[in-house]
Amino acid sequence: MVSRPMPTKVFHFTRVEHLSSIVESGLLSDSRARAAGLMQIEVGQQSIKQRRAETPVHVGPGGVVADYTPFYYAPRSPMMHNIHSGKVPSYQDGTDRLIYLATTTQQLVHADSTWVATDRNAVLKTAEFSLDDARVTDMIDWQVMTLEPCIPVADHPDRIERRMAEFLVHDTVPFGNLLAIGVKSPDLAAEVDQVLEQHGSSLRALVRPAWYF
Template identity: 30%
Template sequence: MTRRTRILHFTHEDNLVQIFGRGGLVCDKQRRSSGIESRNVAYSDLKLERSQTIVEVPPGGTLDDYVPFYFGPKSPMMLTYMNGNVTGSLEDLNEIVYFVSSAQHVEASGLKFAFTDGHPVKQPRFFYNDLADLGEVDHALMWQKWWHDTDEYPDRKRRRQAEFLVWREMPLTEIDHLVTKSHPKRLEVESMLSNWDLDIPCRAWPSWYY
């Protein structure tokens, strides 16, 4: 049995209604063109850079043509969001929800994808679109709590921010489960899923959060 490579996308709970109603996660370019409002959990200037960064393997386009997933929890972006560097005030990670799938699931579904070995905007950066190249990703690093550069590993922070990129849209039918920080929040999300007749499991895994 092939070992699955887990991929994780996180968003604010305020975005769940439009995600559930639409039936999937959509890329930033499609969200803008459709006038979809969302609560941002990333730097606005970084989103601008992503809209100008070419994905150097098919299906091509720019980073904002893709729904981004990380290869592990506790990403640097989650930490900087929690610390108020995105919104200007400290944020509660209990309001953050993960959407979880796997690289193998995406490939089997026929969805187009690409992935990187590190931060997709910062140089050096390398793009791939063949799961045979997943070894270029430092998977052990993805599940460590801390990822700061060290003398022994000066490229650790960049590599920790590797992304799996799904072209245009990630349907909820391809999501394995959702994850919340607390059990009360899990119950809230499960109630929302039920209201939308969505049969997606939800789990509370506080270890995935700072």
């Protein structure tokens, strides 16, 4: 039995081209980013994006899933694997220019973020939503977050959807609430650091190829 790691790290990935606007305006929900015209390069699967724009959230501030900025509890998510494998028809540029924006649930809670947690992919009808951090400890399958690779087996057919459990922050995550930026290569780290320096941020990229496929 794997216990909840403390602090509880969470990860969001996006294209490096979005970093400048994120430093300036924060990490926006899909709804906000689209409305502001800040979605330069869409890496997500369009059919899933549409479902997120239609799936209601019945707790907290409500709205739909797309009104929240999503974080996963582990890197190397099934979505990242789909991108790596070329299974996203609208995005075929691989993972080399994707960056991870990392923080902890404790940091986000301490910052008074309005959040909702799910025990699996938020668009699934079986997903449980909770506003209780203590409930998060119980409802997330922490063992599945450690599995490499994360594949379904006969006695655990829902492993992949549980690996996609989400910590959803409503509307916006200010850049100051992000604690680390992970990249795949030293070249991308240099590019990220240049953007950060231009904006006066002391944060620097961490080269973490193990977070990628």
